[in-house]
Amino acid sequence: MTTSTQKQEVMPENVNNFTTLSKINVNAHTEKKGRFTYLSWTFAVSEAMKADPSTVWKFREPMFFKDGTMMVHCDVTMFGKSIYMFLPVMNNSNKAIPNPNAFDVNSAMMRCLVKGIAAHGLGLYIYAGEDLPEEEKQAINQQQNQNAPPPQTQQQKPKDNRTQEQLYNDALNAIKDAPDTKILNAAMKKFKGTLYEAGIKNACCARADMMGWPIKQAQLNQNSNQQAMHH
Template sequence: MTNSNNTNMDLWNSLSITDPKKVKPITGKSYKGSSPQPYWLVQRATETFGPCGQGWGIEIVQQGFQQCNAETMMHYATVRVWYMQEGKKCSVEHMGGTMAMYKTSTGKMIYDEDAPKKSVTDAMVKALSFIGFAGDIFSGIWDDWKYQEMAAAHYNEQKQQPSQNQNNQQNSRQSQQPNRNQNNQASGQQQKPLAQRYNDALLAIKDAKNPQTLDKAINTFKGTQYESGISKACRARADQMGWNEAPPINQVQQQNQMQH
């Protein structure tokens, strides 16, 4: 979840933040943890690559039942997730498994008729994680509740983007046109839509190594519709790193000028 400037990580970084509302606790296992809702990952894959069967899809490479003992049987499945990226078909394989028959601690025999479906779903989720889907959960940083606050702020802001972006584009189209060429030459960063710059900023905040990164983000998005989300993300990262939340840079400059 680091190296946000590495282009090899572009796809991963665009997929790695999970909506806290789409996470469920792991049950029925000997270990505890969190897992993304599988059908939400299907939706995310469709948003990213296109309709299932066209832009991406799954293929069952192998599946079967394994008899462990007289009272225990497991179903396993190997699934290939394929997706189209820049006109090229790419794929990832992973395995999943589910107990199809077992005896409980009370001596009751359990038979799970949905075991094959669960194994395929398990394998699909794990394969998608190798591309970057729910990377924050599988990499372990999800366990920090402060990170979860940042992820929640990210998705709350995204829900507000469609109508706000449309209004901003209509209001600013005429004022931006005269300076278009000048702005394009001045900075490649300014060519990006504000929504994309916001997503880039959230990734930078998540991996920030010093408070100056937070100061820059706060000042960049001050007065925009993303100010609240950036502020919450910066506050969560500052708490996570044990930093005192620094005042915006322009406020520090004004204080210095008053002293002189």
């Protein structure tokens, strides 16, 4: 008879083995061949045996087709559950190979084994063309969202109360000490079509000459010619 002071045995919660395996980031153990990414079969088998030492797999007899191509088959049993998987003997472009040699068949069998292990969760995201496991990808996105500055509303944005003349004078000062052509281009664009365009253009030409920017100088001259044609 048990009493209230006796500890009751706590039954372990059911573990979703697929979820556990799908959380593993396998990117460091993949290899890119052509347009496709392959997981190392030695790593896949190692992780499978770590997760379930009783893991077993069995290859079925290959299937042959009239065009000389071949399909391999594999059953992978983990955690008491067997999953059947199949794969054509193919090249790195995912095209079935007619009359494959022994090396082609061996590669297909190992890839089929990895695919069967992936069906249990390990590296399955590779077959969906993803770069990271879903849980890790969500965590990264969440971290990025937390670190991102809050969106600036129209009310939060500081209002520029400078007059057009003040903006012009500030632009001239910026052009005079411009370290590159980005400031020149921005000033030309900002004051285009205004009363200050000619002054800005002259300042930009002078800065370009001083710094030896012949390409930008030519562009400035071209802009001047184009504007003259419009008038």
